[in-house]
Amino acid sequence: MKKLIKIFTIIFLFLMGLAASPLTSSAEAASKKVAAGTVMKKIKNSGKIVVGMSADYPPMEFTKNVNGKNKFVGVDVELAKQIAKDLGVKLEIKNMDFDSLLVALETGKIDVIISGMTPTSERKKSIDFSKIYYAEKSDYFVINKTNKAKYTSTSSFKGKTVGAQTGSLQYTSLKKSASKANIKVKGLAKISNLLMALKSGKVDAVLLGELNAKTYKTNDSSLSLVKSSLSQAQMGNAVGVAKGQSDLVSAINKTINKCQKQDLFNKKYIPAAAKAMKSASSKKSNSMIKYSSYFATGLGYTMIITICSITIGLILGVIFALMRLSNNPILHAIAVVYIEFLRGTPQMVQVMFVYFGVGMLIKNMPALAAGIIAIGLNSGAYVAEDIRSGINSVDPGQTEAARSLGLSKAKTYRYVVFPQALKNIWPALGNEFITLTKDSSLVSVIGVGELMYETGLVQTATYRGVMPLFITMCIYFVVTFILTRLLNYFEKKMNLTSARS
CATH class of the missing domain: 3.40.190.10 (Periplasmic binding protein-like II)
Structure with missing residues (x-):
């Protein structure tokens, strides 16, 4: 009981320290950090404007297959293009869940939000808005x-x-x-x-x-x-900008005024979006075969995330397993906090924290890198426990015999303990690898183009919800089936080697 209380005390102190750390305080002060009118300077220096949107909202923003490649189209996309043109910079679109856009803007991952967003009083507390560029009646x-x-x-x-x-x-x-x-x-x-x-x-x-x-x-x-007759004021859509960026808001308003003066929304943008949607929803255009490149791209990113995360997880797993088994109280405490904290918090939260939170300290961290780091860290906690249980399952007499023959502690672990432990924990490690392959889908929340992200694009582009999911499910099954067969093969090889020895 005393040991359990000690462990919880360590975790509590760790969390309290994290809450008071510069990382957390910087997250709370994100809007203040960009309040010096620096976003316009950043856009000009980089030569591009990064626009955040949730491309599942036709005709405002959605995706279309053009010669096997994904293309963002819609009213908001046309407005974004015009803003970039007027600023004399290139346009980069970051597609993510709608409810992630505000935090992405506040943490500097995107420069503006153009995603059919209404400037409500609650949102105005966090960010500034341009003038209304399009208003809906109901x-x-x-x-x-x-x-x-x-x-x-x-x-x-x-x-x-x-x-x-x-x-x-x-x-x-x-x-x-x-x-x-x-x-x-x-x-x-x-x-x-x-x-x-x-x-x-x-x-x-x-x-x-x-x-x-x-x-x-x-x-x-x-x-x-x-x-609908629900009472709700229809204020219309506006461009979201970080607090204090009056120069950027002014430039965007100039573009909106020009578009409204020429009536581009009604004469050009909306008709063009309607035409794109009509062609995308036709039976000829929304065939799943035509979107095979989407699934291939998603599978490629999924495998990159899986392989890199497994590598990180294995390395961290070995390190923290040995730290937890160590007699050094400091190393033991650090390992306990790491393992219990990461196993006790949702993996999706960890992915978003690494991308939005840690990403504020490490500027320009790619979403793919953030996803790999988050999943690798999480995997390391589970692998550490698998390895620890494997080491504990080895008969202590094996260690004593090795030491009595003159082997050092390091060589004993390397040549005697680890080979036997690996054989014992191989099935558990295999399950972790398979689970990690499927968990890679969680990074879609931060806009990484893995399999589930690309599936969402296909759903939006084709107006078909179930078939893309079925194809994705089959792809995951094939991948995990092959991985399972490989793991079983190596397990049999280890058993044969063990039997011969």
Whole structure:
């Protein structure tokens, strides 16, 4: 019991120290750090503007397959291009979940947000906004066409479950009106997932903005619309900018004024987006074979993440297993804190912390590197426990015999203990490797183009939710099946070697 209390005390002190560390305080002061009007200077010096968006919101922003390559298209993309052109820089788009955009802006991962974002009073506390560039009149409930007679008005959804994209104005509207309207709210990060939930009966309707809702209805004959009467001021969409960047806001407003004066949104941007969506949703264009390059790209990144993370996990696992077995109380305490903390916190949170938190101290950290580091660190904690259990499973007499023959402690571990421990823990290590391969999908939340990320792009581009998931599931199965066969092969080789000796 005393040992357990000591361990929890160490972990508590570690967390308290982390909370008071410069890393955490820098996270809280992220907006203050970019409040000196430096973003415009950064854009000019780098020669590019990094725009964050959630490309699952047609016709504002979505993806299209052009000659086997992914292309971002839509109203917001055209506006982003015009802003970059007027600033005389190149455009770089970072695609991520909508509810990750604000923290990405505050931590400097992106320069601006152009993603159909409404400048609510809550958001204005964290970031600044340009003027409204496009305003929608109302929201609509998207329903299955078979329920058209059942749902005719907002009151029809009493006691029903309505979905909305987390972080969106529609989600906020639902949450505020849920108790009064007697509506159950279901929030998901991707609209494509919401529509799959609708078609599978998990939700009764999905609340979307007018343009977005009408777009999905036009491109999917199985859907129908019901106009929403939930009270919510429709302020429209604006460009999000970090606090204090008045020069950048002014430049963006000039571009918006020019676009509005020439009526580019209604005359050019929206019609072009509608044309792109029509061609993308046609049976000829949305064949899964045409999107094979997406899956291939995603698989490539998945394997890179898996191999690199396994390497990091093995190295850290050995180090921290030996530290935890050490008689040195400091090394032992460090290993305990590392292992218990990483095993006791969600891996997705760790991925986001490394990218957004640690990434503020290490400027320009690529999302891929952050994902590999986070997954590798997490894997190291589990591998450390596997190795520790393997070492403990070796008969102490083996160590005593080796030492009595004159082997040093290091050579005893290397030639006697580790080979036997590896044989004992091989199945557990194999399970960890397979699990890590599947866990690589978590890095999609920070915009890494692995398999699940690319699957989301295919879903958005083709308006098909289930088939891309089925293909991805099959790819994961093939990869893990091959990995399992390889692990079993080496396990048999070790058993044969052991039997001969």
